Amino acid sequence: MTEKDLTPRAPMQDTSAPACANSTEQAAPAQLPMQQIAGTSACAGLALGPVRVVTRRSSALGRIVLEPPRETSLFKTALVLAKDEIAKLSEMASESDKAIFTFQIEVLNDHGLQDEVLGYIQSGSGAADAMERAESLYTAKIRSLPDEYLSQRAGDVQDACRRVVDILDGRPREQITLDGPCVLIADELLPSELISIDRKLLLGLVTSGGSTQSHASIIARTFGIPAVVMAGPEVLKVPEGTICALDGGTGEVVIHPDEATYARYTHRIHLARRRTLSQERLRTQPCVTRDGVRVALTANCSGPQDIAQAISLGAEGVGLLRSEFLFLDGNLPDEAEQLGFYRSCILAAGGKPVTIRTLDIGADKDVSGLTLTEANPALGLRGLRFSLARPDLFLAQLCALLKAGLAGPLRIMFPMVASVEDFDRAMEMVAQARDTLTQRGEAFSDTIEFGVMVETPAAALLSDELAKRADFFSIGTNDLTQYVHAVDRINPAVTSYFTPASPAVLRLIRLTVGNAEQAGIPVSICGESAADPDLALLYVQAGIRRLSMSAPSILAVKERLMDATAATG
Ligand code: PEP
Ligand code: MG
Numbered sequence: 001m002t003e004k005d006l007t008p009r010a011p012m013q014d015t016s017a018p019a020c021a022n023s024t025e026q027a028a029p030a031q032l033p034m035q036q037i038a039g040t041s042a043c044a045g046l047a048l049g050p051v052r053v054v055t056r057r058s059s060a061l062g063r064i065v066l067e068p069p070r071e072t073s074l075f076k077t078a079l080v081l082a083k084d085e086i087a088k089l090s091e092m093a094s095e096s097d098k099a100i101f102t103f104q105i106e107v108l109n110d111h112g113l114q115d116e117v118l119g120y121i122q123s124g125s126g127a128a129d130a131m132e133r134a135e136s137l138y139t140a141k142i143r144s145l146p147d148e149y150l151s152q153r154a155g156d157v158q159d160a161c162r163r164v165v166d167i168l169d170g171r172p173r174e175q176i177t178l179d180g181p182c183v184l185i186a187d188e189l190l191p192s193e194l195i196s197i198d199r200k201l202l203l204g205l206v207t208s209g210g211s212t213q214s215h216a217s218i219i220a221r222t223f224g225i226p227a228v229v230m231a232g233p234e235v236l237k238v239p240e241g242t243i244c245a246l247d248g249g250t251g252e253v254v255i256h257p258d259e260a261t262y263a264r265y266t267h268r269i270h271l272a273r274r275r276t277l278s279q280e281r282l283r284t285q286p287c288v289t290r291d292g293v294r295v296a297l298t299a300n301c302s303g304p305q306d307i308a309q310a311i312s313l314g315a316e317g318v319g320l321l322r323s324e325f326l327f328l329d330g331n332l333p334d335e336a337e338q339l340g341f342y343r344s345c346i347l348a349a350g351g352k353p354v355t356i357r358t359l360d361i362g363a364d365k366d367v368s369g370l371t372l373t374e375a376n377p378a379l380g381l382r383g384l385r386f387s388l389a390r391p392d393l394f395l396a397q398l399c400a401l402l403k404a405g406l407a408g409p410l411r412i413m414f415p416m417v418a419s420v421e422d423f424d425r426a427m428e429m430v431a432q433a434r435d436t437l438t439q440r441g442e443a444f445s446d447t448i449e450f451g452v453m454v455e456t457p458a459a460a461l462l463s464d465e466l467a468k469r470a471d472f473f474s475i476g477t478n479d480l481t482q483y484v485h486a487v488d489r490i491n492p493a494v495t496s497y498f499t500p501a502s503p504a505v506l507r508l509i510r511l512t513v514g515n516a517e518q519a520g521i522p523v524s525i526c527g528e529s530a531a532d533p534d535l536a537l538l539y540v541q542a543g544i545r546r547l548s549m550s551a552p553s554i555l556a557v558k559e560r561l562m563d564a565t566a567a568t569g
Helices: 067-091 095-108 111-122 127-143 154-168 192-196 215-223 233-237 259-280 302-313 337-347 384-389 390-408 420-440 458-460 463-467 477-484 491-498 503-519 533-541 551-562
Strands: 020-023 035-038 040-043 045-054 182-186 202-207 227-229 243-247 252-255 297-303 319-321 354-356 408-412 449-454 472-475 523-525 546-549
Touching: 035 233, 040 182, 045 202, 045 259, 045 477, 067 095, 067 111, 067 127, 067 192, 095 111, 095 154, 095 302, 111 127, 127 154, 127 233, 127 337, 154 192, 154 243, 154 472, 182 243, 192 215, 192 233, 202 215, 215 227, 215 259, 252 259, 259 533, 259 551, 297 302, 297 337, 297 551, 302 319, 302 458, 319 533, 319 546, 337 390, 337 449, 384 390, 390 408, 390 420, 408 458, 420 449, 449 458, 449 463, 458 463, 463 472, 463 503, 472 503, 503 523, 533 546, 546 551
Parallel strands: 020 045, 045 182, 182 202, 202 227, 297 319, 297 546, 319 354, 354 408, 408 449, 449 472, 472 523, 523 546
Antiparallel strands: 035 252, 040 227, 045 243, 243 252
């Protein structure tokens, strides 16, 4: 890179998800060798700018330990102060991020955690040390959970506990202040740190550790901040101010980009910005193909946080809410807890319909203590089969859902239906849940629609019969492909055989669409493939008029569909 390239240019920013492209147009010092680092994608988008490195302070030196009653009292005061700080952060946070802080307050209220700390204090530890020991124990426990999403909540536990430690050490929480637009490099960012950063100045994020499902990554995706995680410890050694280019989509991080790399990133950023701006115009427009076919685009969500984001991205409702996410930590939520969760999901959708799928555990969604060890779990006691085998759990879920339906438009669907009898048995359980609530004198909704996930070949083949009974269909192409092609969806060795728009799968989709049309019920696709703009178009051409996908894909799918025709030939 030549001297003239070092002239500073005006900062450019485009923070719209999903294809974000952020940069300050400063050039890298020419004399330093370019370094390419391969991390893991956490949020797609490009960034180019000077680096700001955040290094953690080492733990406080020379802590003085007082007698246990005084350490106990210090600990209790610090807990109150920490919860107060978190509550204030929550007030500043967006609706979707408030849940993170609610969780952190729950962590600090946890009696198990408190007793652990008090136990260490009784045996002679200072409160700060005791809190740190309990924190590592808890985070290790959470990290070892089989479910990736839950295991990655460890960052939130750490964040809450470190706040208490900082208060005990008499250190005010260090706020990360940015002096100008930059790419932030850290070991791991805590959710509260990311929330309180001036995001207008944050071009991108690189963490040496972290994980794709940590709340910091989730927040990065919420705000469309290009982010790479697991980039390795070398990134922490990059000097402040060094120019860094990052591609959040591929996980590439380039330190000191050479002239060609710098030019390539600048060009891609311009192109991405143009694209985002044009997609932006589609946000509030209905999705209509060039030949006038209206396609409804809804979102696949896991809780109230992402529902609010999805609606803001133009989702016309929630096409799939996987209720099993609430169960994956092995702690069975009771009816009251489930009711609270479903209600907040429905409220987050602000009057748009929410489709909640009943428990779909089994196969790769293993819940210790609940699911069986089976030789062929994908063909085993999963989805509706599990619910029918555990009427106690099924009834509690249905009661919670029927009551939650009072909060707004709700659709309930059953996973892994493989026969007409399956659906009939599920509806018998619904009738039983209604009776139970009536006997208890509790109000529930009678406007809920009940649907079938068409994700077994049997359900597609029987869709004429099922359509007479169900209010709607939702085709799960993930499992439908797995079962049609006899290809394990989680086995990387057979990925190339996993073809969700193959002639065989499309034939079953067309059959299902035809039978749904004849019965006058809506049919959507909620498998991952609906997020692929080209496959989404194929499905629309096969007669599908509703698609459900992860929220950040909605605008790209809309763009593709609005530029194409539903009719072929
Ligand atoms: C599907 O099978 O396509 C689906 C949406 O359900 P899941 O991926 O949760 O099995
Ligand atoms: Mg499925």
